[in-house]
Amino acid sequence: MYAVYWRIGIVITDSYTVANALVAVADGHLYLDDAVYGAGLETPGTGTVDGRLYGRNYGQVFLAVPFLLFVEAMAAVADLRVALAAVWALLVVGLARLVGRELDRPKYAAYVGSALALTGFAAAIAGTTTIDADRHYLIALQMQTMVAAALVGVVCYRLLARVYDRRIGFAGGVAASLATPVGFWAQFPKRHVLVTLCVVASMYLLYRSREGDAVDVRFRAAAYVPVGVAAWVSAAEGVILLLALLAVDVPTAGRDLRSLVTAGATCVVSVVPMFVTNYLISGNAAQPPRVLSAGGDGSLAGDNSGSSSGTEATPQSSGTEATPQPGSETLDTFIGATEVVLRLFDSGIETLVGESGRLYHTFVRGGYIADVAARDAGEAIRLAFLEAMPLAAALLAVPIIAVRTDFGARLRSALENRRLSALGTVDAFVAVYATALTLVYLPRLPLHATITVRYLLALFPIAVYALVRMGSVRRVLAERLYLAVFTYASGVLIGGQLLVVYLWVVDATRGEAVQTHALVGLGTAALLAGWTLFDTTGRRADRFGAVALGLAAASGTVFLLLAGLWHFAFVGGRALPFG
Secondary structure (H helix, E strand, C coil): CHHHHCECCCCECCHHHHHHHHHHHHCCCCEECCCCCCCCCCCCCCEEECCEEECCCHHHHHHCHHHHHHHHHHHHHCCHHHHHHHHHHHHHHHHHHHHHHHHCCHHHHHHHHHHHHHHHHHHHHCCCCCCCHHHHHHHHHHHHHHHHHHHHHHHHHHHHHHHCCHHHHHHHHHHHHHCCCCCCHHHCCCCHHHHHHHHHHHHHHHHHHCCCCCCCHHHHHHCCHHHHHHHHHCHHHHHHHHHHHHHHHHHHCCCCHHHHHHHHHHHHHHCHHHHHHHHHHHCCCCCCHHHHECCCCCCECCCCCCCCCCCCCCCCCCCCCCCCCCCHHHHHHHHHHHHHHHHHHHHHHHHHHHCHHHHHHHHCCCCCCHHHHCCCCCCCCCCCHHHHCHHHHHHHHHHHHHHHCCHHHHHHHHHHHCCCCHHHHHHHHHHHHHHHHHHHHHHHCCCCCCCCCHHHCCHHHHHHHHHHCCHHHHHHHHHCHHHHHHHHHHHHHHHHHHHHHHHHHCCCCHHHHHHHHHHHHHHHHHHHHHHHHHHCCCCCCHHHHHHHHHHHHHHHHHHHHHHHHHHCHHHCCECCCCC
16 A cells, blocks of 8 residues: 555655665765765765765665665666556555455455556556656665565564454554554655564564463564664664563563573674674774764755754764774773663653653644744644554553553562563563653654654554553454444545545645644544543443544544645655556
8 A cells, every 4th residue: 555655755854864875885885975865965864984974774774775676676677667566566466365365255356456456557657757767776765664664564463363363463453554654654764664663573572482381482582683673773772672672571581591691692693783884884883873973953855944954863973083993982882872871761751740741742732833843844744643643542541441450460460470471571561662762752852854753653553552452442343343444444535535625625735734634633532532431431332432443543544645645745756656
């Protein structure tokens, strides 16, 4: 589905740096020397070492190289746009066959999928235009994030299907992919989708490690592999993931030294690519390129908002000339990084206690905030967490459910026995990681050009997991799934068209359109919150619950579609221009 609204372009300016870094790596070096994207090489996020400019997020860059090779191979044998349309058609056929197998109707699904694939292929190549060769790097990065976003849904499906059943897993996977902002960021070459995939992968592997009577050493060690990938992409995100894993895994995995050593060794090996990259750039294995960056205040790419800066709030430097001499320099960097992390947590707690307004504007209602909008072309082009994912409103009932199930007694018992169930382990990890991520970023939020609180993107599939963990939601999905699916489809197909007509009639600006989505999202969130709270009283209204879940999910999907097809059309032309 992501290909339907895939546009070949950049929405936030610091992506120029990542794209130019891929150009450099494809040429065989790490430093930037060719400004294929942007007005020059000194784009937001670049850092200087010994007079040379370097990019950031090199893990993301290196992981995009296979996609670049794939794109170059396709372009060598056929027109790239035609080849992309053919790949999309093959994926549609493959998906149809999988769905048909699950529904026990393989022939019917194959016919429908083939018809859809042929129709879409013909529509995509009708009047097709050539894609310039210098767009190949950006296409590779976008393909990488789209695959990562799709895998977020797949991993959520695998986890929830293993815990409950395929029906529940399917609902959770679809929700994570199409009813959260993960789908919005799928087409943009930002680090957040990759980090989100690392988080849900650790959740799945952590669950697998605790499934049996004893801790499975293989899966326990594998749970630390995403730490290295996340750290290679963004060192800070990797540290947060590592701390959350350590806080939950070590106290609850028993005292098996072999298991602990294996997990530790795997973690160390997983971060070797990051250390090597850091050393080659700065001479200090513990100093990631991000700390060399001059940062910036951020803007939407191509939006003529008067700013050419990126959106990352990074430590500032006028240029660092590293000397790769003593090993003590690396140790000092580690110690300094630890102090920075502790200060971030401390700052987050202070913000949580003293500036509750930030919490409200980040998670409940964004609206127009003058100092934020001033750098977003004067408009409120962003959604708060609940506005972007109305399904999260159901979590309002979690505290009540926790009290009724005597959560405190079960927690004390787990601490005394030093062992949690497989689900309990994942629950604890989710709680620790979500809290840590929120505390780290809360002092900076709300921030301009985040659109859907992208710094907290990993919390959206976590919210889907928490949603499915609620018994009332699982009951509705088990007994009223068809009503929920019908409501969701109606909300997307009919409600989406009505919203388009309304926005066209009022001639809404981009900010007004985004805030309309915000109000629709809050409206559906209120319905869902009301049902979940009513259900905690012991009275059932499962039909209403199915409708509320369907509408809340539809609201998230409609935003994905209209944002890609309409609101952010300035980003560039569609890769597959259907019709």
